[in-house]
Amino acid sequence: MSNNLDLKKGLNIPVKGAAAPEVIQTVSPDIVAVKPTDFKGLVPRLLVKEGDTVKAGSPVMADKQRPEILLTSPVSGTVQQVVRGEKRKLLAVVVKADAKQEYVDFGTKAPASAAETKDLLLKSGLWGALIQRPYGVMAGPEDTPKAIFVSSFSTAPLAADLEFTLGDALKDIQAGIDALSLVAPVHVSVKKGANTFAQLKNATLHTVSGPHPAGNVGVQISHIAPVMKGDLVWTLSLLHLAAIGHVINTGKLDLTRKVAVTGPAAPKTGYVQCLSGTPVKAITAAAQGVRVIGGDVLTGEILGAEGYLGFFQNQLTLLQEGYEREWFGWAKPFRPKVHSSSWYNMDTNLHGGPRAFVETKCFEDVTPMDIFPIYLIKACLAGDIEKMEKFGIYEVLPEDLALCDYVDPSKNEIQAIIQKGIDLMIKEMA
Amino acid sequence: MADEKKPGLFEKGGKLYWLHSSIDAFDTFLRVPGTVTAKGAHVRDGIDLKRVMIMVVIALVPAALFGMYNVGLQTSTLYGLDWNFWHMFWYGLLRMLPLFVVSYAVGLAIEFGSAQIRGEEVNEGYLVTGFLIPLIVPVDVPLWMVALAVAFSVLFVKEVFGGTGMNIWNPALVARAFLFFSYPSSMSGSSVWVSKTWVPALKDVDAISAATPLAIAHDGAFDAATGAVGQYSFMDMVWGFIPGSTGETSVIAILIGALILVWTGVASWKIMVSSLAGGLLVGWLGQLAGATAVPCYYQLVMGGFLFGSVFMATDPVTAAQTETGKWIYGFLVGALAVVVRLWNPGYMEGMMLAILLMNTMAPLIDHCVVSTHTSRRAKKALTA
Numbered sequence: 001m002s003n004n005l006d007l008k009k010g011l012n013i014p015v016k017g018a019a020a021p022e023v024i025q026t027v028s029p030d031i032v033a034v035k036p037t038d039f040k041g042l043v044p045r046l047l048v049k050e051g052d053t054v055k056a057g058s059p060v061m062a063d064k065q066r067p068e069i070l071l072t073s074p075v076s077g078t079v080q081q082v083v084r085g086e087k088r089k090l091l092a093v094v095v096k097a098d099a100k101q102e103y104v105d106f107g108t109k110a111p112a113s114a115a116e117t118k119d120l121l122l123k124s125g126l127w128g129a130l131i132q133r134p135y136g137v138m139a140g141p142e143d144t145p146k147a148i149f150v151s152s153f154s155t156a157p158l159a160a161d162l163e164f165t166l167g168d169a170l171k172d173i174q175a176g177i178d179a180l181s182l183v184a185p186v187h188v189s190v191k192k193g194a195n196t197f198a199q200l201k202n203a204t205l206h207t208v209s210g211p212h213p214a215g216n217v218g219v220q221i222s223h224i225a226p227v228m229k230g231d232l233v234w235t236l237s238l239l240h241l242a243a244i245g246h247v248i249n250t251g252k253l254d255l256t257r258k259v260a261v262t263g264p265a266a267p268k269t270g271y272v273q274c275l276s277g278t279p280v281k282a283i284t285a286a287a288q289g290v291r292v293i294g295g296d297v298l299t300g301e302i303l304g305a306e307g308y309l310g311f312f313q314n315q316l317t318l319l320q321e322g323y324e325r326e327w328f329g330w331a332k333p334f335r336p337k338v339h340s341s342s343w344y345n346m347d348t349n350l351h352g353g354p355r356a357f358v359e360t361k362c363f364e365d366v367t368p369m370d371i372f373p374i375y376l377i378k379a380c381l382a383g384d385i386e387k388m389e390k391f392g393i394y395e396v397l398p399e400d401l402a403l404c405d406y407v408d409p410s411k412n413e414i415q416a417i418i419q420k421g422i423d424l425m426i427k428e429m430a
Numbered sequence: 431m432a433d434e435k436k437p438g439l440f441e442k443g444g445k446l447y448w449l450h451s452s453i454d455a456f457d458t459f460l461r462v463p464g465t466v467t468a469k470g471a472h473v474r475d476g477i478d479l480k481r482v483m484i485m486v487v488i489a490l491v492p493a494a495l496f497g498m499y500n501v502g503l504q505t506s507t508l509y510g511l512d513w514n515f516w517h518m519f520w521y522g523l524l525r526m527l528p529l530f531v532v533s534y535a536v537g538l539a540i541e542f543g544s545a546q547i548r549g550e551e552v553n554e555g556y557l558v559t560g561f562l563i564p565l566i567v568p569v570d571v572p573l574w575m576v577a578l579a580v581a582f583s584v585l586f587v588k589e590v591f592g593g594t595g596m597n598i599w600n601p602a603l604v605a606r607a608f609l610f611f612s613y614p615s616s617m618s619g620s621s622v623w624v625s626k627t628w629v630p631a632l633k634d635v636d637a638i639s640a641a642t643p644l645a646i647a648h649d650g651a652f653d654a655a656t657g658a659v660g661q662y663s664f665m666d667m668v669w670g671f672i673p674g675s676t677g678e679t680s681v682i683a684i685l686i687g688a689l690i691l692v693w694t695g696v697a698s699w700k701i702m703v704s705s706l707a708g709g710l711l712v713g714w715l716g717q718l719a720g721a722t723a724v725p726c727y728y729q730l731v732m733g734g735f736l737f738g739s740v741f742m743a744t745d746p747v748t749a750a751q752t753e754t755g756k757w758i759y760g761f762l763v764g765a766l767a768v769v770v771r772l773w774n775p776g777y778m779e780g781m782m783l784a785i786l787l788m789n790t791m792a793p794l795i796d797h798c799v800v801s802t803h804t805s806r807r808a809k810k811a812l813t814a
């Protein structure tokens with residue numbers, strides 16, 4: 001186990017449109033959505049109906065198999081709409097916010113045991129923030145993990161600067177760590193040279209440096225204590241660690257966050273203070289032909305201009321859709337777009353057609369983990385459980401190999417392939 | 431103008447939809463597809479296989495241009511024709527063009543045909559293969575033989591395995607091996623390396639023997655005092671003023687190509703370096719053992735060694751895939767090539783056979799590297 005990770009492999013993608021560290025707007029949304037689709041491994045059961053009144057922290061949904069897992073409303077108000085999709089799949093519960101916020105009181109007594117911590121997380125609706133490795137699904141309340149990992153910085157393209165967004169929440173974060181360390185030892189990775197989060201106590205701190213994906217918690221785990229067969233660890237974002245601490249310190253659920261509005265197609269970049277589930281329209285305007293992504297350009301989800309900010313998202317990226325066709329692209333092999341080092345206005349064009357795998361080293365160059373990406377990818381494609389295990393399927397989530405999507409000259413969908421492999425593992429190992 | 435609601439002639443449902451593979455190939459040749467990312471990362475790097483392949487072709491251009499000049503130079507010198515520079519280059523260009531045309535025409539026709547049958551997009555791999563083949567055969571080789579070799583190699587070495595990215599052996603080298611074993615009289619010996627077929631004045635002149643330095647060294651005509659192999663000095667071999675396959679003679683031109691490949695990251699420098707190391711080591715051992723009088727570094731500048739190390743052994747599809755495997759693979763390519771050169775009475779050039787053999791072995795090397803790694807990981811997991 002090393003407390004100092006200096007990662008060399010990886011790539012910082014030169015996308016333009018970083019957010020300067022200032023809050024440009026504070027939004028109190030009229031409506032807020034709770035989306036069960038944010039949580040992998042959750043089968044939602046509705047607990048409210050249209051017209052019900054809820055407080056901030058009141059449950060609106062529960063998991064079908066594990067009814068103790070609750071999803072709660074981030075605002076007080078009335079349930080305006082239950083949005084369903086195909087086959088009546090529950091997509092969102094939309095709550096119309098009251099002018100004045102009322103909170104469910106979860107008490108301000110700090111948890112004294114693992115059971116109390118778990119109970120508080122389940123009741124407050126923050127349980128969903130815990131993600132288990134392997135597989136990247138929601139943690140099970142019955143499980144006891146080997147350790148809990150938190151990354152206190154993100155290296156993803158244009159990601160929110162957590163020192164800026166959460167630097168003032170140090171007290172909450174500490175309270176969160178104190179509570180979670182009752183469940184399992186907590187490891188926090190800190191960016192090399194960053195001081196704010198290096199003050200945290202009651203956790204093992206790891207200093208990490210390097211290009212993306214050095215900030216990915218999965219990459220850090222693979223160097224600190226690799227997840228092998230039979231291992232179970234939990235991960236959690238710093239954002240939610242602060243929210244947990246806030247519940248403990250004040251008794252109130254507060255999912256307010258500073259959201260980084262970024263990307264080359266953003267009309268104005270900067271941070272917007274708002275709630276989880278705020279409509280995208282309220283945060284930023286998006287012109288025609290612009291893709292609104294919740295999260296970063298590598299792993300984010302397409303929200304669309306009519307969508308709502310997800311539970312895990314603290315970033316919006318706006319990109320121009322790249323339908324334009326470039327003339328004689330092949331005749332300009334040395335143009336700056338090839339492994340560019342200059343920052344430019346990227347769009348969503350694929351820049352080529354899908355082909356069979358040809359290059360091999362490009363995947364290894366962007367994957368700072370002790371695995372052979374190409375072998376893992378091929379094992380996933382073949383659906384070979386034994387080989388997937390051997391090549392490290394327990395260690396990775398699609399986000400850890402997201403850069404492979406970006407660099408692959410054969411334009412394969414690596415993240416989708418890995419996710420398919422993980423889904424197969426869940427099905428076969430259950 | 432066609433009704434907008436009707437599918438286009440070549441779109442799904444259109445009358446000529448069955449031609450869509452070929453149409454797509456021309457369409458994407460003209461313009462990069464307008465497809466946007468649907469899942470996974472929302473942005474993608476500008477590199478695609480077309481650019482990768484064109485990069486290799488660019489890296490091959492110096493060797494090809496020099497080769498054209500050298501074709502004329504060799505003819506002019508051997509037959510005492512007293513041509514000037516442009517005449518030499520012009521002769522070489524004219525002599526090479528039909529080879530390129532036949533190579534591309536036959537190869538691409540088969541590529542288009544099989545893509546059409548499979549209903550897939552046409553792969554770009556042949557852009558490089560088609561450029562390589564004329565550079566690794568004697569310039570006077572009959573065109574029908576080239577056509578036959580290309581057809582054999584594209585069909586049976588590439589398409590039956592599923593196209594670019596799926597093949598086990600380097601298609602260009604198999605084309606050469608096909609010619610080498612089927613038509614040895616046009617591919618080896620000392621009279622095939624200098625072109626005379628297109629010079630009218632030489633119509634009735636018998637071909638004069640012009641052995642390559644490799645053959646001369648093989649016969650033991652090495653002058654230790656001057657360092658010359660037959661009439662060729664070491665610097666002749668470095669510059670490339672020697673008989674041989676068109677692309678392989680000039681060390682300088684090949685090194686320019688190697689720089690381009692390494693700088694753009696298309697080919698692995700590890701394979702190049704370890705191949706040279708393997709060649710040097712075995713060349714040195716051979717000299718110690720008395721198998722040859724030629725110093726080991728001569729092995730790198732004679733024959734197709736350097737061309738093979740830089741352009742053929744590094745083919746990302748047929749080389750080893752793991753980084754450790756690349757060191758082993760490259761080393762063995764170089765070592766085996768010189769082993770064949772020194773301890774074998776039959777043929778002088780071992781590079782082609784060494785690379786094809788190592789192409790076959792590459793999956794085994796990778797398998798060993800990967801299993802060593804996974805068992806080490808498993809042990810680490812037990813102790814952790």
